[in-house]
Amino acid sequence: MPDVTTRCVYSSCCAAIDPDLVHYHTAALIALNKLIATWEAAVANGDYAAVPHQLLPRRVVQSVPEFVATPLYKAYAGHFTAYDQPDDYELIPLICAKTTFLEQLFGCIAVQLDDGTYMDGYSWVKHVGYGDGMVENCTKYLGWTFGPDGRPDRDCVGSAAQAAVQQLQPGQACLLENLRLHSGEAASDPEFSQQLAALGDVYVSDAFGVVHREQASVTGVLQHMTACYPGLLLQSELRYLHSTFHTPDRPFGVVIGGAKVRDKIGVLQALVSSADVLLIGGRMAFTFLAAEGVACGRTQIEEDWLEACRAMRECAAARGVKLLLPRDIVVARSLDDDHGCCTVPLTVSCCTPEAPCVPNGCYGLDIGPQTAAAFTDAILGCKTVFWNGPMGRFEVPRFAAGTHAVARAMGRATAAGSTTIVGGGDSVSAINEMQPPPAISYISTGGGASLQLIQGQLLPGIRALAQAATAAS
Numbered sequence: 001m002p003d004v005t006t007r008c009v010y011s012s013c014c015a016a017i018d019p020d021l022v023h024y025h026t027a028a029l030i031a032l033n034k035l036i037a038t039w040e041a042a043v044a045n046g047d048y049a050a051v052p053h054q055l056l057p058r059r060v061v062q063s064v065p066e067f068v069a070t071p072l073y074k075a076y077a078g079h080f081t082a083y084d085q086p087d088d089y090e091l092i093p094l095i096c097a098k099t100t101f102l103e104q105l106f107g108c109i110a111v112q113l114d115d116g117t118y119m120d121g122y123s124w125v126k127h128v129g130y131g132d133g134m135v136e137n138c139t140k141y142l143g144w145t146f147g148p149d150g151r152p153d154r155d156c157v158g159s160a161a162q163a164a165v166q167q168l169q170p171g172q173a174c175l176l177e178n179l180r181l182h183s184g185e186a187a188s189d190p191e192f193s194q195q196l197a198a199l200g201d202v203y204v205s206d207a208f209g210v211v212h213r214e215q216a217s218v219t220g221v222l223q224h225m226t227a228c229y230p231g232l233l234l235q236s237e238l239r240y241l242h243s244t245f246h247t248p249d250r251p252f253g254v255v256i257g258g259a260k261v262r263d264k265i266g267v268l269q270a271l272v273s274s275a276d277v278l279l280i281g282g283r284m285a286f287t288f289l290a291a292e293g294v295a296c297g298r299t300q301i302e303e304d305w306l307e308a309c310r311a312m313r314e315c316a317a318a319r320g321v322k323l324l325l326p327r328d329i330v331v332a333r334s335l336d337d338d339h340g341c342c343t344v345p346l347t348v349s350c351c352t353p354e355a356p357c358v359p360n361g362c363y364g365l366d367i368g369p370q371t372a373a374a375f376t377d378a379i380l381g382c383k384t385v386f387w388n389g390p391m392g393r394f395e396v397p398r399f400a401a402g403t404h405a406v407a408r409a410m411g412r413a414t415a416a417g418s419t420t421i422v423g424g425g426d427s428v429s430a431i432n433e434m435q436p437p438p439a440i441s442y443i444s445t446g447g448g449a450s451l452q453l454i455q456g457q458l459l460p461g462i463r464a465l466a467q468a469a470t471a472a473s
């Protein structure tokens with residue numbers, strides 16, 4: 001139990017304060033400071049009057065030994081330890097993804113209002129909204145300061161960060177700049193980990209979106225702190241995803257798309273053995289199609305995975321898994337506009353060197369209407385559906401129809417009583433931009449992380465928390 005002078009370093013995977021100012025998405029929040037410790041101590045002493053009442057049912061942090069003792073964690077660890085092979089973990093280059101999960105960040109703090117009462121951060125964000133005034137409100141209520149471009153006005157390590165932390169008063173929090181601006185984060189540089197650790201005494205790891213990464217703020221820093229805790233978001237993600245995917249209601253469908261092909265294609269190997277329906281769209285689909293001999297134009301494919309894709313299809317056929325690939329596709333000459341845009345059929349039999357399905361010089365940028373209809377039917381036939389990764393380059397309106405069709409199908413499946421889960425920054429953005437957004441049973445803040453969880457891996461960030469707990473006991 002930290003004492004009341006404990007400084008807490010809180011890591012979160014979130015978007016910028018204003019979602020329009022994205023580009024930093026892992027912020028270190030020197031947060032909660034004495035507030036967390038006060039709540040912890042108050043709860044431990046049964047002094048509930050000292051605890052803001054909104055926070056009573058959900059303590060801000062739970063100690064790792066406590067967490068490890070829960071049936072949830074036991075089930076999780078028991079199920080997954082066999083897959084704990086950190087040496088085999090491949091470090092993947094970072095892609096800056098857009099995420100808009102400020103709500104989750106704020107869910108873990110409390111804001112003192114003008115009248116002296118507290119509102120939990122989640123309600124407060126709902127109350128003040130995301131748009132105009134968010135930065136001003138963060139400054140007014142939380143004391144966070146920003147540069148002219150709306151970014152936190154100090155780096156996450158170094159003397160300015162140290163000084164800001166030292167000046168914090170009980171209950172105050174200070175927002176620091178994105179960790180990922182430092183190469184030491186991705187490289188899991190021990191020196192950078194130590195610099196982060198120097199900011200506080202205990203660490204709350206709540207960046208579920210990066211918990212599958214072996215990085216300084218996810219694993220390295222934990223070795224240098226006196227105590228480490230899983231944050232509320234991390235716990236609730238694990239709880240929900242584990243309980244859903246451990247024994248999913250079947251048929252269990254997984255829809256995969258997006259652009260992080262290298263990152264996610266390996267996951268499909270595991271899903272072929274556990275899912276009943278696999279729908280593959282986005283750039284991911286083109287490596288599978290190329291493996292069948294379809295010409296993919298300029299679309300980037302993963303040559304190293306062609307043989308594995310063929311094996312996956314054979315394995316799916318042998319297991320009776322319904323694996324659907326696009327049968328028609330929207331192509332264009334540019335990634336960023338609809339120059340030369342048309343819909344083309346996509347089958348091995350119609351694709352010849354003289355008349356390739358995706359014309360030379362074109363990219364495949366969305367699934368076509370026939371594919372969208374087939375994917376919709378397949379989704380509606382499932383009792384549990386997980387979706388990660390847009391079906392196309394949805395940021396360009398002309399290439400968004402396939403993604404929106406899948407989103408609508410997810411909404412219809414939810415309404416029909418199925419459990420639907422969407423994970424990943426871009427997939428969630430695509431849903432949020434629809435009017436009205438489709439109803440989804442659960443939105444996860446991590447695409448890659450939730451995929452690896454489904455696949456049965458012990459995620460590096462969880463392993464590090466468990467190790468820190470063992471070391472401390």
Ligand SMILES: Nc1ncnc2c1ncn2[C@@H]1O[C@H](COP(=O)(O)OP(=O)(O)O)[C@@H](O)[C@H]1O
Pocket residue numbers: 097257258259260261281282283284364365366388389390391392393394395423424425426427428447448
């Ligand atoms: N066929 C495609 N060609 C190019 N980009 C694509 C294609 N399909 C999807 N994308 C891109 O994939 C990105 C999202 O991928 P990813 O990060 O894997 O998803 P998520 O954030 O949901 O986990 C989006 O920027 C989208 O434009």
Ligand SMILES: O=C(OP(=O)(O)O)[C@H](O)COP(=O)(O)O
Pocket residue numbers: 013025094095096097098099209210213423424425426445446447448449
């Ligand atoms: O957006 C994120 O993940 P996601 O795209 O898997 O949902 C996280 O910030 C992880 O980013 P990364 O894939 O660059 O490590």
